[in-house]
Amino acid sequence: MVAIPGKTIAEKILSAHAGADARAGDIVVADVDFVMGQDGTSPLAIRALERMGVEGVFDPKKVALVIDHSAPSPLEGVSALHTVMREFGKRTGAIVYDIGCGVCHQLIPENGHVVPGDLMVGCDSHTCTYGALNVFSTGVGSTDGAAAMASGKLWFKVPETMRVTYTGELSPGVYSKDLVLYLAGLIGADGATYMAIEFDGPVIEALSVDARMTISNMAIEVGAKAGLMRADAKTLAWHEGRSERRPNPVDPDPDARYAREIEIDAKRVGPQVAKPHSVDNVSPIEEVEGTPIQQGVLGTCTNGRLEDLAIAASILAGRRVHPDVRFIVAPASRRVLLDAIEAGYIQTLVEAGAALVTPGCGPCVGTHNGVPSDGENVISTANRNFKGRMGNSNAFIYLGSPATVAASVIEGKITDPRKYLG
């Protein structure tokens, strides 16, 4: 008898939702547990639903539209799109998170819309973020989103899986952002195209849930469809009280088949910076130290959570943002903002000279809240630094951890955060 190999997390979750024994390479139509759209993509999804002749959504409690990318609205055209979303919510009963609630990728898990073992799709590429919570979540386009909103189903190609194991332990001044930037530099922006990634190893286990989400968030930056982690005691504790649904943790089988396995010794990873204009153009910080910057950004779905604000505040406490630098802080959600106010982080950051903006995407995608000027350099905690990403194709975006951004805005140039430790 030929032994049937075990399954990866992706194969198990997709099998369970398709009611079939799905293996990498199969195409299945599967039930989704949740569907999300944001203000850049929902209007097109709503239009697609209209064109399909569909009136409602499959389950209003399982559909959320989030107004986060260009919020509050800076233009009449945007206001009109937001109105379309609000009216859709009223008409169908779908959940609408309006301006000030936060970034979609913070709100969906924070409000308990997904639990471990779920399958969900979002009309936004960074929907892979919830992989850190053992959710097979993936970004789709608006038409896919519409089909899922209408039917509660979607077609999926079951991906192969790459396993990335982080061994050893993190050095001081090095964070989960550095781990994932290092991976992007190692395998490239298409290193995991069409694949799911499973992240594991002692370093992942030691990370907080906030920090894990930073890694899964950037799975798409190496082309992956999902960035999955196991659900452990920390994951389950994080979920406590957020959802009435029971988590259904999914582990990979010990004999699961992986398309590629990579081991990274975390001890060898220092602070990393992605240079313009691609996320895989990564260097150790030593190679870019001293590059002058005019703007710093702390926030986004990658690094706008409480722990990120805490790290930046610890470095900026009692210090001042450099006079030639604008420092923009966008908490990932209202909850994060409130918690950060209570913990004193906001006070610290604003006293240091930060400009606090509405919880949401902030200046990440160039639609509002801080478009850089021609020739300027920006250091950001975001996940993308493509040319034009922040609204000006003549600006240059560097990506780093919250600590790297905090240290850099003090000095007005890219700065190794390790000199500000302790």
Place this chain on the structure above:
Amino acid sequence: MIRARAFKYGDDINTDYIISGKYKFKSADMEAMAVHAMEDLDPEYYAKVKPAGGILVAGKNFGMGSSREQAPLVLIHSNTKAVLAKSFARIFFRNAINTGLPVVECDTDRIDDGDELEIDLEGGVVRNLTKGTEIPFAPLPPVMAQLLADGGLVEHFKKHGGFAV
């Protein structure tokens, strides 16, 4: 059969190049947005492709980046008949199929800008009429071929009232 001139670009063309994020909110009118297609890479793209149509030819990882469906849509509205690339980013590939833009993964090294191409989707072959060469490719899996044949996912739903694959 799709027949048009090749417009050739390089590797890793991301969705911000195809349509910059800053236009995402300017309008929901794809005809108006299409004017900006590929603009940061080639400001003339729309002017060159719109009149007679074209086939966009690229290297690896075409369409990396955001999930914006405006990316395939502006290409369709700029009269891009198909995209040929060595590989595609996953979300772009799905979006292209779902919106009805033919995408073909094949070896594009021997296609030059300006070559006259003919794509036989069912037959799995690109004919380079200028050079007299043929480039084979693996035809799409049946589910995707069906969606493309129906004219995209919306038309598929309209026709079948849901998933019929």
